[in-house]
Amino acid sequence: MEGTEPAIAILVPCYNEAAAIQAVIQGFRTQLPSAAIYVYDNNSTDDTARLAKEAGAVVRREARQGKGHVIRRMFADIEADIYIMVDGDNTYDPSSAPALVAALRAGPLDLVNGVRVADGETAYRPGHRFGNRMLTRLVTRFFGSSSRDMLSGYKAMSRRFVKTFPALSTGFEIETELLVHALEMSLPLGEIETFYRERPAGSQSKLRTVQDGMRILKLIAKLVKEERPLLFFSLVAGILALLSLAAATPVVLEYLELGSVKRLPTAVLATGLMLSAIIAFFSGMILDTVTRGRRELKRLHYLRYAPVR
Structure with a gap:
């Protein structure tokens, strides 16, 4: 009252x-x-x-x-x-x-x-x-x-x-x-x-x-x-992408010079890291939508209570 x-x-x-x-x-x-x-x-x-x-x-x-x-x-x-x-x-x-x-x-x-x-x-x-x-x-x-x-x-x-x-x-x-x-x-x-x-x-x-x-x-x-899942997983994706580029650079240079890839394990590693980066980014996008839904539910629950008088 x-x-x-x-x-x-x-x-x-x-x-x-x-x-x-x-x-x-x-x-x-x-x-x-x-x-x-x-x-x-x-x-x-x-x-x-x-x-x-x-x-x-x-x-x-x-x-x-x-x-x-x-x-x-x-x-x-x-x-x-x-x-x-x-x-x-x-x-x-x-x-x-x-x-x-x-x-x-x-x-x-x-x-x-x-x-x-x-x-x-x-x-x-x-x-x-x-x-x-x-x-x-x-x-x-x-x-x-x-x-x-x-x-x-x-x-x-x-x-x-x-x-x-x-x-x-x-x-x-x-x-x-x-x-x-x-x-x-x-x-x-x-x-x-x-x-x-x-x-x-x-x-x-x-x-x-x-x-x-x-x-x-x-x-x-x-x-x-x-x-902040989009921010978090975007950071993870960025780190994985940089690691992938670092691993892929000598492989690409070798291919351009010799026309073949001799460092197959390194190429596979670079590919795996880039795929992981893509998965991390899209995981962040999906989880960001889920987090927004959770926040809306918490807000609705909060509005059930009257403000302090």
Whole structure:
């Protein structure tokens, strides 16, 4: 109904955050008193779940390890009009939550990303900053993103976004999938800056810079193949065609000089590579049509939900 305050759910995925979880819950309860706070414990070996429950959060458990599994479960289980996703390590500023909600409602938008502004020199490690910039630019190159902080774990989302997001990732690459889904669906997006502080004493980062960076790169490649198949297979076709021409050049020169082909295996290889290039190109054309149909179906499903008010 017009004028009714939206139901807000704060989603906090957690793994061994006993040192920070109560501060997170108290901070968001102060900023958004009417919001329901859900803490999903991902097999913690400390007192995270107990402390979260004592602080008044709704505590649930996801047995499959990985942030992607937790987010998928949250999106499936929780009903709300506005969802705020935030890590449970107390590095994100709860005072930005009302601004995230206001931006989402004012648009109305489907996704508002919290762009991290480091509150201190050691809050945002240089390696993470560089990797985030590189991966964000890569997504921009293929999907047209204008995001300044693709890997931020602080976001506000509408119900229509959450309930139409397929959530296929299993780990920290879920943030990349969230952004690419929004870009592919041409959904209205926004960003606001928010302070990002150091972890509290006793809290350790679960992010593995190299391993998780490689997983994100693999996901980007997979998403390009699935969401931009004509581009992906055209690139494959181009590489195969160049290899074919490189292999065929000495064979052609030999034929022009001697009138015969003595390098038959090389000629067969060049022919096979060119045929593979042709097959790859037409596969991309066919899959591009299939992808367009999938995108139309996802759009129709998205339109079943009312925009956030």
